[in-house]
Amino acid sequence: MSDTQHDQAERHDPVYDQLAATDEFKELRRAYRSFVFPATIAFLAWYLLYVVMSNWATGFMNIRLVGNINVALVFGLLQFVTTFALAWLYSRYSTAKLDPLARHLNDHYETGR
Amino acid sequence: MDHQILTTFLFLAVVALTVGITVWASRQGSGSANFYAGGRSFTPVQNGFAIGGDYMSAASFLGISGAIALNGYDGFLYSVGFLVAWLVALLLVAEMLRNSGRYTMADQLAYRMKQTPVRMAAATSTVVVSIFYLLAQMVGAGALVALLLGVDSQAVKNLVIFAVGILMIFYVTVGGMRGTTWVQIVKAVLLMTGSALIVVLVLWKFSFNLSDLLGAAASNSGKGQAFLEPGLKFGGSTTSKLDFVSLGLALVLGTAGLPHILIRFYTVPTSRDARKSVLWAIGLIGVFYLFTLVLGFGAAALLSGDKADQVATSKGNLASPLLAEAVGGGAGSTGGAVLLAVISAVAFATILAVVAGLTLTSSASVAHDIYNNVIKKGRATEKQEIKVTRIAAFSIGLIAILLAIPAQNLNIAFLVALAFAVAASANLPAIVYNMFWRRFNTRGATWSIYGGLISSVGLVIFSPIMSGKGIVDGVNQSLLPASIDIAWFPLENPGIVSIPLGFLFGFLGTMSRREPAAEDRFTELEVRALSGAGSEKALVH
Numbered sequence: 001m002s003d004t005q006h007d008q009a010e011r012h013d014p015v016y017d018q019l020a021a022t023d024e025f026k027e028l029r030r031a032y033r034s035f036v037f038p039a040t041i042a043f044l045a046w047y048l049l050y051v052v053m054s055n056w057a058t059g060f061m062n063i064r065l066v067g068n069i070n071v072a073l074v075f076g077l078l079q080f081v082t083t084f085a086l087a088w089l090y091s092r093y094s095t096a097k098l099d100p101l102a103r104h105l106n107d108h109y110e111t112g113r
Numbered sequence: 114m115d116h117q118i119l120t121t122f123l124f125l126a127v128v129a130l131t132v133g134i135t136v137w138a139s140r141q142g143s144g145s146a147n148f149y150a151g152g153r154s155f156t157p158v159q160n161g162f163a164i165g166g167d168y169m170s171a172a173s174f175l176g177i178s179g180a181i182a183l184n185g186y187d188g189f190l191y192s193v194g195f196l197v198a199w200l201v202a203l204l205l206v207a208e209m210l211r212n213s214g215r216y217t218m219a220d221q222l223a224y225r226m227k228q229t230p231v232r233m234a235a236a237t238s239t240v241v242v243s244i245f246y247l248l249a250q251m252v253g254a255g256a257l258v259a260l261l262l263g264v265d266s267q268a269v270k271n272l273v274i275f276a277v278g279i280l281m282i283f284y285v286t287v288g289g290m291r292g293t294t295w296v297q298i299v300k301a302v303l304l305m306t307g308s309a310l311i312v313v314l315v316l317w318k319f320s321f322n323l324s325d326l327l328g329a330a331a332s333n334s335g336k337g338q339a340f341l342e343p344g345l346k347f348g349g350s351t352t353s354k355l356d357f358v359s360l361g362l363a364l365v366l367g368t369a370g371l372p373h374i375l376i377r378f379y380t381v382p383t384s385r386d387a388r389k390s391v392l393w394a395i396g397l398i399g400v401f402y403l404f405t406l407v408l409g410f411g412a413a414a415l416l417s418g419d420k421a422d423q424v425a426t427s428k429g430n431l432a433s434p435l436l437a438e439a440v441g442g443g444a445g446s447t448g449g450a451v452l453l454a455v456i457s458a459v460a461f462a463t464i465l466a467v468v469a470g471l472t473l474t475s476s477a478s479v480a481h482d483i484y485n486n487v488i489k490k491g492r493a494t495e496k497q498e499i500k501v502t503r504i505a506a507f508s509i510g511l512i513a514i515l516l517a518i519p520a521q522n523l524n525i526a527f528l529v530a531l532a533f534a535v536a537a538s539a540n541l542p543a544i545v546y547n548m549f550w551r552r553f554n555t556r557g558a559t560w561s562i563y564g565g566l567i568s569s570v571g572l573v574i575f576s577p578i579m580s581g582k583g584i585v586d587g588v589n590q591s592l593l594p595a596s597i598d599i600a601w602f603p604l605e606n607p608g609i610v611s612i613p614l615g616f617l618f619g620f621l622g623t624m625s626r627r628e629p630a631a632e633d634r635f636t637e638l639e640v641r642a643l644s645g646a647g648s649e650k651a652l653v654h
Contacts, residue, residue: 008630009225012647016637019646028643036204044365047197051361054190054343055354062342067324068331072186072343079193080399087203087395091388099385102644109646 015112019105028101035093043086050075119450120261123458128280131296131465135284138292142652145495148289148502149216149477150379152652157386159298161393164377166297168195168368168394169304169401170246170467171253171430172529174460177402178436179429181409182416185330185340187347188409188429190357192402194364199398201541202369203391208384209548209642210375215649217474218375218540219482221642222547225634226555228491232482234562238539239372239482241566242532243475244513246373247468249528251277251517254464256430261457271518277468278514284469285476285506289499293469294380300466301397307459308404311433311452314440315411326407329414340413356604360530363608367533370540373474382651412436420444430525434460472513476505530606531573538565538611542619548642553623554631560622565615572607575600 019025053061054072061072146152155163173195180188214220219235254277255270262269284292319326331340339345347357368374378387412432416424416439424432434456438444441452480502485493493501520528542561546553573579580593581600593599604610641647 007227007229009223009228009634011634012224012637012641016640016646019640019644020636025640025644029639032643040201040204043197043200047193047365048361050193051190051358055347055357058342058344058348062338067322068327068338068341069324070341073189073327073341076189076193079197080403083197083200083395084399086200087392090204091392094388102384105640105644106646109644 015109018112019108022105022108024101024104028098028105031097031101035090035097039086039090043082046082047079050079117262120454120457123454124258124461127458127462127465130299131280131284131462134295134299135288135292138288138295141291144652145216145498146649146652147291148499149376149481150649151290151294153380153382153649154651155294155380155390157381157389158393159294160377160381160386160390161397162301163294163297163380164374164390164394165397165401166299166301166304166463166466167373167377167470168398169301169463170529171250171257171460171464172525173401173405174304174308174463175253175257175430175433176525176529177405178408178412179424179427179432180346181406182412182424182432182436183429184346185334185336185410185413186343187345187357189406190343190347190361191364192405194361195368196395196399196402198365198368199391199395201366202374203388203395205548206369206375206544207378207387207391210544211378211381211384211387212645212648213638213642214379216376216379216481217478218372218544219478221638222543222558223482223486224641225547225631225638226558226628229487230555231558232486234559235540235543236478236482238535238562238566239478240475240509241570242370242372242536242540243471244509244516245528245532245535246371247471247509247513248517248520249525249532250464250468250471251513252521252528253430253525254461255517255521256427257434257457257460257464261434261453270521274517274521275514277464278510278517280465281468281472281513282507282510284465285473285510286503288469290376290380290473293466293473294377296469297466300462303459303462305397305401307456308401308408308433311411311437311440311456312404312407315407315415315436318415318440326410326414330410333415333417334413352603355609356606359534359604359606359609362612363530363534363537363606366537366541366608366612368536370536370544371533372478372536372540373470376474376477377470379649384645384648408433408436411440415439428525468513472506472509475509476502479505479509527578527605531569534573534606534608534611535566535569537608538569538615539563540565541612542615546616546619546623547638550623551632551635552627553619553635554626554628556626556628557619557621557623561615561619564618564622565611568614569607569611572602572604572611575602576605576607577603578605 063071177191219232222231251274255274258273259270334340347353437456438449438453442448480498484501485498539562543558580591581598582591584595
């Protein structure tokens, strides 16, 4: 049946293979992964630490710092701070490092067709 | 002034506003890219607000502040998980998805795999997750309206659910993605403004001293310092602690697998804009969840007697509206009536915007994935596909109405947390594997989606949610009649088991068969996803 052709995704464009072989792409891939993989592991670990400590380190979490504000509340609010900070860092990193490479590859693609 | 008249008036104003937006949007362009992706021409700020509008559902606004009002600190854990989850979407999903797909979640799997099986699987989980989420919103709408209008009759609740269903069918079939997006933007602005107002009024009562607010909440709750410490809800036993970890995992990993969030990334011109819109969304959502902290502890501090009982019987869902009444001057005062009506109308707008997004997502997936690409093998015309989307929206709307009416004694937050668990188990493994693992293939994708879907939904069926909790204070605590007990899975949230299972099934499926064509096309997918070369372009008007 001719439907089998629709069934597996078709080969899209040989230019992708050429782009994949360029140093620029290899650098883009390396730069992207070297940021997001460690960052993901770090924020997930930091978040899980918070979850685990809320469960099993209540003595520490219940210490009152100022007035009625305890460690647990500060820890929770720190999760907000680190989320904002990491989002901002990633934005800065990708604008400086990733976007120029991606733009360049995209230009190759547009002219190579 | 009679708050019921004012409430009714404001509710109708919200409906009129959203209907007007939808009709206006429907005249802005036709064709698939317009209908499904709003022409891909929204700005990052607009899309950031729309993402916020899509994400901050009734479960967040009413549910989280209610959970804090009732359980103190443990309710705050929802806010943290719901926010941190956005980093997964930002770092691993948003940009790559924008570059590699067109209209639905399935597109990026179908880019390198066998169309029929992966689209069927992805469409199935899209519809299941969306319906769980839809039920939560509609149940919330029914309860909210009935309680606010002071009529606790089943007929009124059913009527409200029916009306919400008709409205959401209207938004989607008439306005498409463009109309839905504008409804969500307007709702996000209303929600942020409304909650900011209440937050300022609450803090003002405590001279902007957070510690005093917390102290008042702790003493008024009758639980003392324990109210401000973790463990009030989840600290009881090892089982409940594990349940808490399970919930935490589902929250943090579910967001980036929610189909109605994923398709929002298609509505902007480039992947850079998708990234910027997520940054806007993180800012907006983060601030909003900080608001919920004040709303929740504020309700605990300021509501007492009758009002506190009402919060408890509504399982916390009415904490925010009643708090608004209290800070406006209390029951019977004009200020209280006005604020109560305003916040209720905002909550109603919230529900409408979220149901519109969910209906659009699931019906687009039925039409684009199942009808066009599976049944018609990609040969349906744009017109046919959009027509099927409208029919699907109508059918899904009807199904949601029919399911929501008997589901009214379900807890909203539970349904939403379940939707997150299903999304994290069924969708996230496939999305992540597809982007980062060359060998991943059709069998791996279908195994991970169906495996995650069946294990998450299956575990819930055998959890204490469904049966076995028995009768406490004359109220059956589980869904099934108290005489039936099929529960053997001890946790209420399945995430801690079903999310690893989703990843495991994907791994086993992939390793059990090689698919050279899919591995071959991974290079194309990766180049396209990272560089944006060949990605779908915005429509120029």
